[in-house]
Amino acid sequence: MPLFEHVAMTSQIKVPKTSKVRTLDREPLKLSFAFDFPRQLFMEAEKFFKKIREKAFLTDEIQQELKNSLTEMHFGPNDGLISPGYIPTSIYFIQKGLAMGYTGRQKPQAVTWFMNENNFLIPSYFFHQEPGTEFITFLEETTLLALSIDKVKDMINRYEEAFFIFLLLTEDSIRAGKEREYMLRLLPEERYLYIAKTTPFLFARGHFDQLASYLNISRRHFVRIRNNFSRR
Numbered sequence: 364m365p366l367f368e369h370v371a372m373t374s375q376i377k378v379p380k381t382s383k384v385r386t387l388d389r390e391p392l393k394l395s396f397a398f399d400f401p402r403q404l405f406m407e408a409e410k411f412f413k414k415i416r417e418k419a420f421l422t423d424e425i426q427q428e429l430k431n432s433l434t435e436m437h438f439g440p441n442d443g444l445i446s447p448g449y450i451p452t453s454i455y456f457i458q459k460g461l462a463m464g465y466t467g468r469q470k471p472q473a474v475t476w477f478m479n480e481n482n483f484l485i486p487s488y489f490f491h492q493e494p495g496t497e498f499i500t501f502l503e504e505t506t507l508l509a510l511s512i513d514k515v516k517d518m519i520n521r522y523e524e525a526f527f528i529f530l531l532l533t534e535d536s537i538r539a540g541k542e543r544e545y546m547l548r549l550l551p552e553e554r555y556l557y558i559a560k561t562t563p564f565l566f567a568r569g570h571f572d573q574l575a576s577y578l579n580i581s582r583r584h585f586v587r588i589r590n591n592f593s594r595r
Contacts, residue, residue, distance in 0.1 A: 408433060410481055411456045411508055418531045425522055432514045436507045444486075444499040451486035451495055453509040454532070460505025463573060464497050472498075474576040476539060479564055485536045490529075502570050547579055554578045555588045 408430055415421050434453075438444065438460070445451055447466075459480045465472040475497065478484050484507070488495050492512065518525040546557050555578060559566060565574050575585035 455484040456508040458506040
């Protein structure tokens with residue numbers, strides 16, 4: 364049995380049907396890596412590999428293959444990456460910028476997560492290859508490194524170590540979701556302090572409307588809590 368099919372059975376990951384994969388209407392600017400890509404891009408790719416090494420052993424062979432398969436993508440503020448109904452075709456590493464996931468087409472948006480630079484962004488249902496249920500957009504100028512589902516399948520089939528790498532990355536996404544569930548059980552003031560302690564970059568960047576939505580409170584309530592703590 365091919366390794367990817369074994370992984371799909373043991374971890375409930377569905378082998379994707381590539382004929383049904385849908386892509387975005389607007390194709391973002393892309394720049395594919397090559398063996399001789401510029402030094403600046405090489406340094407950015409090193410952040411990608413450093414993040415992986417924090418979680419798992421990375422062989423030179425897998426690193427070189429990943430390096431040759433990465434694609435750089437650029438987005439501006441309010442640009443969208445994925446909408447409900449689309450099947451995600453890549454996992455991403457945020458080189459710089461700030462991404463946000465939310466539900467609901469009308470404002471106010473129900474923000475479910477933020478992701479900043481030097482983190483992996485794995486869209487919901489990526490491994491299942493089913494239509495997603497959320498929007499992913501960008502609050503700032505953002506640069507991503509993308510790795511396609513086809514390459515992920517190929518590497519899992521050929522390298523057992525690759526499966527454990529992608530599994531660990533997926534577990535990080537699951538852990539982040541559980542942390543938000545915990546945060547929402549707290550009182551509003553406690554939520555504010557929890558986010559201020561765990562993700563202070565959200566406050567420094569000033570996206571307060573989105574942050575209030577993430578905390579599941581009104582903008583007015585957010586400002587009142589913020590003013591109360593600033594006077595202490």
